[in-house]
Amino acid sequence: MKELILFLHAATGCDTTSAIFDIGKLKPFRRLSQDEALRLRVGVFNSPNATPDDIATAGEMFIMSLYPGKTSDDLGKRRFQMYVKINSRLPANKKFDLAQLPPTSSSSREHSLRVYLQVQEWLGNPLPPTDWGFEKDEEGHLRPVTNRRCESKKCSCRRHKMVCSNICGYCAGHGCSNTLREEDEDNVDHPDKDLEPIPCTETDVELISLA
Known part of the structure; x- marks a missing residue:
């Protein structure tokens, strides 16, 4: 287990990586301790020559x-x-918290890339951050890539010419280029947007009052 301590710390949240909601560090430690096959699989995070796909899969x-x-x-x-299991037990007056669900595959991938970047940094093998889960904003600052942005037809929403929402299995509707922006919503054609309001007369007011 000692060779996986760096991975375990980064994967469950450190200064440069996010934590997994409501998981902590003890549960992952126990899981790795009990599962030899899993330990062998995540050992790839210590390899200086791992590919992004290897890291994402592990x-x-x-x-x-x-x-x-x-x-x-x-x-x-x-x-x-x-979702089905938790929602079926949820009282009708309580709102479902999406954070209780596992991350999406795209979020898991980007998180794993950042974990690998941090592990390699600790091992003395610095890598280009923009190749491993980070991107630069307009001011040149690094920020985490939140998802794959649904730019290809791997996303079923885009494949069916629909915008992504919080039920999209690829991005969960967060930080995606295929979601409906506020400025787009203003331009959506509504059936009655060109109809002019009809002036209300005194007779109409009387009829409404009697209704």
Whole structure:
């Protein structure tokens, strides 16, 4: 386990990586301690020559191990199963908290890339941040990439020519280029937007009062 301490610390939240909601560090430590196959899989985070796909796959396997479900599931299926299970037990007057669900596959990927970047930094192998889960804003500052932005038809919403929402399994509607922006909403054609209001007469007011 000692060779995975850096990975475990970065994957569960440190100064440069985000924590996984309501998971903490003890549960992941126990999970890794009990699962040799998982330890071997996430060992790729210590490799200086790992590819982004290798890291994304291992990272998703690690995250899935922290939530109940079948080992054959992917994160999208596990999110849906947990949503159905939690929502079925939720009182009608209580709002469902999406943070209780596992992250989306795209969020898991970007998180895993940043974890790898941090682990390699600690191991003395600095890498370009923009290749591993970060991007530069207009002012040149680094910021985390939140998702894959649904720019390809891998996103079923874009594939069906729909905008993404909070039920999108690829981005969950956050920070995505395929969502409806406020300025776009103002330009949406509504059936009655060109209709002029009809002046209300005194007779109309009397009829409304009697209704």
